[in-house]
Amino acid sequence: MIISFTGAVKKHDLQRYERAIRNYASQLMKGKLVEKLFIEVEFTRGMLRETGALGYCTWEDQPKKPRDFSIELDATQSATRALQTLAHEMVHVKQFATGELEDFCRKPRQWLGKPMVEEISYQDEPWEIEAYDREDGIYRAFKESEK
Numbered sequence: 709m710i711i712s713f714t715g716a717v718k719k720h721d722l723q724r725y726e727r728a729i730r731n732y733a734s735q736l737m738k739g740k741l742v743e744k745l746f747i748e749v750e751f752t753r754g755m756l757r758e759t760g761a762l763g764y765c766t767w768e769d770q771p772k773k774p775r776d777f778s779i780e781l782d783a784t785q786s787a788t789r790a791l792q793t794l795a796h797e798m799v800h801v802k803q804f805a806t807g808e809l810e811d812f813c814r815k816p817r818q819w820l821g822k823p824m825v826e827e828i829s830y831q832d833e834p835w836e837i838e839a840y841d842r843e844d845g846i847y848r849a850f851k852e853s854e855k
Contacts, residue, residue, distance in 0.1 A: 709733060709742055715751030716783050724854075725749065728791050731850040732798040736842075741805060746776040749794075751783035763793040765800035773807045795847040799839040809835045
């Protein structure tokens with residue numbers, strides 16, 4: 709896996725974020741897939757706060773089983789919350805990379821190989837339900853591994 713960072717974040721924090729990404733990826737995906745990923749994390753100030761989101765994940769190469777991802781994190785959140793947000797966004801990386809979630813921009817969206825034909829609210833989207841359900845557990849496992 710290749711990981712890069714841009715934006716305003718302290719150098720010693722970058723090492724922790726890199727360890728977190730590697731840990732989250734190994735919890736969520738098989739080793740061969742993890743080795744093929746390219747992840748760029750951009751720390752931004754204020755832009756995400758305007759939308760109410762703490763982070764975003766997008767694929768950069770292809771809509772079906774992409775390997776190149778951008779994760780945007782709001783740099784104004786606490787370090788703990790940023791690591792939790794990163795865990796959430798890494799669940800989305802797994803969803804895209806394994807083909808569970810396809811071409812997020814296309815309508816209808818594809819989830820587990822089936823089109824989502826009905827409009828549902830953000831909190832009821834199955835990919836968000838999984839990301840929120842898993843973010844705390846994978847964050848806690850990472851935190852435990854850091855002891």
